Amino acid sequence: MAAPDHSVSLEDKFGLVAQHWSPRVVGEFNDLLVKVVKAKGEFVWHKHDEMDEIFLVTKGKLTIKLHDGDVVVAASEFFVVPKGTEHCPAAHEECELLLFEPAGVVNTGDAAPGDLTAPADPWI
């Protein structure tokens, strides 16, 4: 996709997303995609063996369950799950967050593909 010639509004992009746990691509720089995700309920325990995963919360509050305990990430906070670390994101109330990932990442990582496994890298 050609570089856009205008800024991208996260509010506009989140407004296009109805489905929870289904990342949508809204930008690209170098070899990374910028993704918006709406989260509500509990995701699935998984890990990404090759990738640290940054969760940058822009609205609401995300809980990242780790085997060592929970990390709560509020709006305007971020947390990095190191590669190979099992985690399970969850949100009591709907929250909004950004991810920064290379193309081709499967959102459910090493977990068995299931209902929460999203299509790879759809742009909106």
Added chain:
Amino acid sequence: MAAPDHSVSLEDKFGLVAQHWSPRVVGEFNDLLVKVVKAKGEFVWHKHDEMDEIFLVTKGKLTIKLHDGDVVVAASEFFVVPKGTEHCPAAHEECELLLFEPAGVVNTGDAAPGDLTAPADPWI
């Protein structure tokens, strides 16, 4: 630096920064640094030949001057300056933004080093 075991508050980190145009590192994932920057006034025309540069504004409004015209990036918006593209960021009022860059990037790019050239990658 070891991975932090808690979320990072952008508000807390921005509160530690007084100097304009001087990026500070607040996180790391894969080969990228998360940097906070406070901006006010006009920066310097420059380009990064090897790197697309993403500007994610979290507070206020940043104007990115390009030879084709200005792009205004408001809070909760982002813009990507493609590699090799000359640009000059500016802000009438103080604004806050995030950058996502590999280690070793010189903030003034190919411009002659000057007062606005910041130390590389100081963590806060």
